[in-house]
Amino acid sequence: MALHFAEEEYASRLARLTARMQEERLDAVLLFAQESLYWLTGYDTFGYCFFQTLVVKRDGSMVLLTRSADLRQARHTSNIERIEIWVDRVNADPAMDLKNLLSELDLLGCRIGIEYDTHGMTGKTARLVDNQLSTFGELVDVSMLVSRLRLIKSASEIAHVEKAASLADDALDAALPLIRPGGSEADILAAMQGAVFAGGGDYPANEFIIGSGADALLCRYKAGRRVLDANDQLTLEWAGVSAHYHAAMMRTIVIGEPTNRHRELYSACRETIQAIEMVLRPGNTFGTVFDVHSRIMDERGLARHRLNACGYSLGARFSPSWMEHQMFHVGNPQEIEPDMSLFVHMIIMDSDSGTAMTLGQTYLTTDDSPRPLSRYGLDFISA
Helix, strand or coil, rough: CCCCCCCCHHHHHHHHHHEEEEHHHCCEEECCCHHHHHHHHHHCCHHHHHHCEEEEECCCEEEEEECCCHHHHHHCCCCCCCCCEECCCCCCCCCHHHHHHHHHHHCCCCCCEECCCCCCCCCCHHHHHHHHHHHEEEEEEEECCCHCCCCCEEEEEEHHHHHHHHHHHHHHHHHHHHCCCCCCCHHHHHHHHHHHHCCCCCCCCCEEEEHHCCCCCCCCCCCCCCCCCCEEEEEEEEEEEEEHHHEEEEEEEECCCCHHHHHHHHHHHHHHHHHCCCCCCCCEEEHCCCHHHHHHHHHCCCCCCCCCCCCECEEEECCCCCCCCCCCCCCCCECCCCCEEEEEEEEEECCCCEEEEEEEEEECCCCCCCCCCCCCCCCCCCC
């Protein structure tokens, strides 16, 4: 088996899950989130774009229901002992196979948790599951169950997070010599992703963001490449990745002479992140972090130009997003605890003047001050 962690760690994770199931009176859970399956068993695949689920009973026994294409993948990358295959066919209803499996596992009439809020649960899959199981037992939405367990990182996980952060720095090292007038976005992107691969890293769970000129104001990847002008702006958001664990960074780099607006927005970004570092510690909540962000930005007259979130938890994630459930937004009661890997980003997009400015890095929380994982710090970068 190609496992990234010791068997003792997987056993500990399963024990934590079954203990929580006991607390919530769950007889079984149906895990559809690929990151849940990976965290719990090591199972590594992109086959979650099709119907598959891991059935976990309260006694800790597990059964994977998947397609034949993932049989060997599961055997090679996970510690799952029992794997059942549903057969591809016209008008297939794998939820019926799931119902039969649950009956065999003596779960008829039981309280069953289901991960609904995940990219591994399409609308079609949800309808099939609900149709087959609506009268089978009591169905409960447990989308956040494993997600919350994954918030606190073990020492072995932190090692991968730190490796990912080093790879993110390597990517920026590779990009900076190419960010100049006449520089190509294609070359920059290739160098950044190549640095991660060359360092032993993985594909990220979503595309790197790269945009210059007017596209620097975008917060998403878009197709198409551009050559940098003598006076330009380039927004980059990327992540180093190790064993699917992410450490993200974000920067807007000015080519040529920065405008006064660039400098003003950068000052707001840096001041806000430094203030957030004072509350990114136990005793505060994710909502507290956002409150600091919104207060400083709004005091500077930037309410129209900021976002309604300023970061999120990071960990082992799969496409289409490296963002975990827990975000820094208004009213989030999630407490900050030691050993969380958290990405803090400032994103200011002034469409009136066409000015972009971003600043972001990943932190590891401790018993006191958060530890930034990048060697770059928060200094302004220009080319």
